[in-house]
Amino acid sequence: MSPMRWTLLVIALIVAGILGVAIGTIDLPLGAVVDALRGVGDPTAIVVVRTLRLPRVMLAILVGAGLGMSGAALQGTMRNPLAEPYLLGVSGGAAVGAVVAYAMGLGAAALPLAAFIGAVAAVLAAFFVAHAAGARGDPRVMLMAGVVVGAFANAVIMLILANAEANTVRNALWWMMGSVSESTWSQVAVLAVYVAIGGAMLIVVGPQMDVLSLGEDAAAGLGLGVDAAIRRVFLIAALIAAATVAAAGLVGFVGLIVPHIMRSAGLRRHRALLVGCALAGGTLVVCADLLGRVVRPPAEVPLGAVTALIGVPFFLMKLRRLA
Amino acid sequence: MAQGHDDFGHALAIDHRPERIVSLNPTTTEMLFALGAGSRLVGRSQYDVFPDSARAVPDVGPAMRPNIEAVLAQHPDLVLLYASDDNRAAYDRLTAAKVPAFAFKIDSIEQFARDTRLIGSLLGDSARAEATVDTIEATLRRVRAMTSALPHPTVFIHAWDKPIIAIGGGSFLSELLDIAGAKNIYGDSPLPSLTVSLEDVVRRNPDFMLASPTAAPKIEASATWRAIPAVHNGHVLVYDTTIVGRPSVQLGAAAYSLARLLHPREVK
Numbered sequence: 001m002s003p004m005r006w007t008l009l010v011i012a013l014i015v016a017g018i019l020g021v022a023i024g025t026i027d028l029p030l031g032a033v034v035d036a037l038r039g040v041g042d043p044t045a046i047v048v049v050r051t052l053r054l055p056r057v058m059l060a061i062l063v064g065a066g067l068g069m070s071g072a073a074l075q076g077t078m079r080n081p082l083a084e085p086y087l088l089g090v091s092g093g094a095a096v097g098a099v100v101a102y103a104m105g106l107g108a109a110a111l112p113l114a115a116f117i118g119a120v121a122a123v124l125a126a127f128f129v130a131h132a133a134g135a136r137g138d139p140r141v142m143l144m145a146g147v148v149v150g151a152f153a154n155a156v157i158m159l160i161l162a163n164a165e166a167n168t169v170r171n172a173l174w175w176m177m178g179s180v181s182e183s184t185w186s187q188v189a190v191l192a193v194y195v196a197i198g199g200a201m202l203i204v205v206g207p208q209m210d211v212l213s214l215g216e217d218a219a220a221g222l223g224l225g226v227d228a229a230i231r232r233v234f235l236i237a238a239l240i241a242a243a244t245v246a247a248a249g250l251v252g253f254v255g256l257i258v259p260h261i262m263r264s265a266g267l268r269r270h271r272a273l274l275v276g277c278a279l280a281g282g283t284l285v286v287c288a289d290l291l292g293r294v295v296r297p298p299a300e301v302p303l304g305a306v307t308a309l310i311g312v313p314f315f316l317m318k319l320r321r322l323a
Numbered sequence: 324m325a326q327g328h329d330d331f332g333h334a335l336a337i338d339h340r341p342e343r344i345v346s347l348n349p350t351t352t353e354m355l356f357a358l359g360a361g362s363r364l365v366g367r368s369q370y371d372v373f374p375d376s377a378r379a380v381p382d383v384g385p386a387m388r389p390n391i392e393a394v395l396a397q398h399p400d401l402v403l404l405y406a407s408d409d410n411r412a413a414y415d416r417l418t419a420a421k422v423p424a425f426a427f428k429i430d431s432i433e434q435f436a437r438d439t440r441l442i443g444s445l446l447g448d449s450a451r452a453e454a455t456v457d458t459i460e461a462t463l464r465r466v467r468a469m470t471s472a473l474p475h476p477t478v479f480i481h482a483w484d485k486p487i488i489a490i491g492g493g494s495f496l497s498e499l500l501d502i503a504g505a506k507n508i509y510g511d512s513p514l515p516s517l518t519v520s521l522e523d524v525v526r527r528n529p530d531f532m533l534a535s536p537t538a539a540p541k542i543e544a545s546a547t548w549r550a551i552p553a554v555h556n557g558h559v560l561v562y563d564t565t566i567v568g569r570p571s572v573q574l575g576a577a578a579y580s581l582a583r584l585l586h587p588r589e590v591k
């Protein structure tokens with residue numbers, strides 16, 4: 001990818017971030033937004049910009065970056081264009097965690113932790129299933145194991161929600177639709193740690209993913225410990241995705257389409273692909289969140305619905321090119 | 324100075340007489356009008372449509388996970404929320420914005436009386452709240468006196484069709500039914516509402532079905548519902564949605580209307 005395109009990618013993220021902070025239900029002139037960022041001027045504007053919009057945009061960037069990188073790593077390693085973070089059971093496991101937390105009345109504070117524990121447990125279960133099937137590193141078996149764990153998670157969710165109170169059902173449903181509307185600086189800080197460390201680890205093993213994407217036999221022929229390398233990538237990618245899900249619920253399609261877009265933009269090597277996916281994923285989620293905020297004020301359209309609505313046409317275009 | 328705690332457990336501390344109130348809870352919005360504070364409302368949720376004059380108050384959107392920017396745009400000096408976990412984050416945000424916020428969730432008659440007094444003291448008009456509660460309680464006592472000696476038929480209170488949701492003992496409706504001289508077949512549940520199976524309703528064999536005007540004709544026409552003798556025998560009672568459907572200052576009138584429905588000959 002040319003330096004020109006890289007610059008555009010960075011500018012797009014910056015512009016999206018600025019728009020995300022500048023636009024909202026309350027009309028604020030740009031000058032007032034800048035003042036509010038500096039902590040001067042109308043106290044309501046300061047609260048709106050610094051405690052409502054800024055952490056929201058930051059969280060959206062991190063969620064998008066995390067899902068984008070996680071998806072890129074999984075697609076490359078599995079050599080499967082349908083691979084995405086949620087397919088490893090992450091989403092189903094996190095949803096079970098969230099629903100259990102709601103049903104037990106644990107409250108909003110316990111939710112991210114419950115979702116994270118659920119996601120990690122599901123990923124470990126998928127690993128265990130794949131291991132028991134005797135193919136630890138086989139991507140196809142891993143995918144199927146993830147699908148099975150996801151189906152099981154779905155069954156558990158239905159069991160709990162079928163007889164749950166209306167409050168629990170509403171909360172769980174809302175969570176499954178994904179949102180960054182209630183982000184706080186502490187959430188931003190936690191997710192930043194996961195995305196930064198996880199992203200760095202993926203970038204470190206980037207060259208191994210390049211080798212893996214040639215196929216396992218070729219990779220083994222080049223001297224790579226294939227099983228261990230695949231497991232490592234899966235685990236890091238799943239942890240990043242679990243952290244994003246804990247922070248923002250289920251935000252679909254980002255981990256699926258962003259790597260596709262970046263590969264068609266000319267990114268082949270995984271180190272560059274990961275960085276590109278982080279930038280593009282962040283931009284996409286900030287834009288999707290902004291769109292959800294402005295189309296039907298004062299209500300908001302769930303983030304997951306917007307990302308899916310944006311994602312589907314992209315995917316259709318991709319399909320057309322494949323066919 | 325207000326005393327007590329809201330339903331999130333926060334102390335009711337407010338250092339001014341609120342003049343710009345946003346109420347995102349149909350029950351508290353209606354209560355504010357009843358307490359003479361309707362003119363101080365500067366925002367309500369999209370669901371707050373009682374009394375009719377509430378519709379003239381600016382609609383700031385959802386009551387659950389409200390749009391905080393839209394609320395702050397009204398420059399409120401008091402925000403009343405619905406006390407559900409959905410609204411914890413909204414509470415935190417409003418508090419961070421230094422806007423006093425309190426959350427209420429009214430399921431029972433006792434909670435209604437308690438929260439009316441609390442909101443009265445927040446408004447700086449405890450006397451009016453006290454008088455309102457006294458009037459309701461006096462009416463409820465009067466209705467109970469009328470029905471206490473009458474036989475108490477068993478009643479299934481239908482709240483939703485798919486899935487079948489019954490009103491449980493935790494709801495004011497179950498209490499109203501008791502005052503009106505009847506027994507809720509799911510009164511043994513502490514929940515305000517619960518999902519039940521048709522077979523369980525058949526097993527409990529209520530003397531009457533109590534349903535809304537929209538649900539009642541569907542129940543009467545349904546072959547499955549007719550498996551219940553009460554439905555088969557035409558014992559489907561239709562309650563007046565405008566006064567019975569929610570806990571409001573009309574609780575007394577609601578009990579009276581139910582009593583007349585259940586005991587048409589004895590209660591005039």
